[in-house]
Amino acid sequence: MMNLGYACINTTLANETPRITTNRGMIKKTFLEKGLEHAGDLSFFNVSDLLVILRWNIKNNIRFFRVSSDIFPWANHYNIKTLPQYKKIKDVLDEIGHYVKNNSIRLTFHPGPFNVLTSPKESVIENTIKDLEMHGTICDMLGLSKTPFNKINIHCNGVYGDKKSAMDRFCSNFELLSNSVKKRLTIENDDKSSMYSVKDLMYIHERIGIPIVFDFHHHKFCNGGISEKEALALAISTWPKNIRPVVHYSESKADHELDVKVKAQAHSDYIKKLPNTYGYDLDLMVEAKAKELSILPFLN
Template identity: 40%
Template structure:
């Protein structure tokens, strides 16, 4: 199956707009507090259902949900929301739709989520973030499995990769089941950072979490492995769960020669047939669902 991330452009232009990433600034939180957070959360879950139904109607079974599904969740417990019962009911409907139709829903916490940071404060906030994502998946009623992954990067090496990997593994081992059972880790898009082979050897083999193979990122951190070789290494870490992979094409390949090498193109030309045959592929492009529909057949 093919999927896309976060925003559905078609539904974003709907009247009223359908989107599940409503958030608020700190000033708004300080002024309006949990009441406003509750209102936005309810709207986000309502529209998540609409997006999932649209996806189903268009033969799309993989979707990455926004990490602002529950705004400012760090400041309250879900059950403290004044409309919690309504939100829980909406979440249950979303989860039922997903499971009844063999769909997959995943999350990708923000770039600042660094579980291996040398900063205690950063680690605490990062752990809190992945725990919240786990709570949302629990609220949806989805199994604690990497099939419904919470995808993270290590994202740095802090001058000592071995020590960084060790810190990451220790943090992962102490995560609650709602987060640990769903955590997956992705290769990076810089030569100095984390390759698929390094993640397999230093993380997956140690704490038994899957490695997400990012096709475009692999071009920056191949470590002499071909795309197929690196994918095969990552695939083995998923066990009985069909792996999710990420696919994008560089903007430069599509004529934007001023773009950074890492920047994604608006659309993709095609996904390698072997990658589609052996994994569920998340299309990462600015075109979102439009890109997917172009290559779906």
């Protein structure tokens, strides 16, 4: 049975008092002034609220959720285990890990667009590795499986004038990652015709074996000359047989608002329908701005 999920923010709980959120943060100036003590406080509140969100999800029959990459503010600048509040943070993460297992919840991650394994710049690769390893650490602290069931999903994010060379760099830089990241890493098709289609990404899959996450909306703008059905089938073929593939779905804000001035790739607040999954057994991450409110009508 297909699970429907949403990403990072529960708008219902975010509007409560006190606000329930997992993305409390601070500007870098504040981080430099207040240091690990303040970062640890915010991190503890964030992980505590993650448990609140997951409990709300279960009450509403939602078992698929994308965790915010901002749950540990400025985490690329320190080792999470050095936070003064680490023990009580780890206790909450242990509790979440047990709750996730006991309730058959699927947690995934989608690090930001500054993660670029195709980059020719060494500094960009170093920062990308640092960020991806941070995500791997969080997965490990939660006791999540070292498989794409708990995927860490990224884009190629750069062609640099030669797509094949860029993909070769992706594959080479992939080898610099720990098994914690390698075994969870997935790659997603893009929403610009000059970027990476599912057909392009098969080159990476065939070299290093990582699964492809199919995005229905992105395929409309970068189809690689194949149909939606063909692209979906290709992406699904890259997943291990014992793990349900994840796909992403959103609808165009421009279409919803009938406004040609709005960028066609922009996501709408809600969705009008679920996509044609062509009979495949999938988990569907809905990337709509209204978050949990966008999927509730489809759960009953």
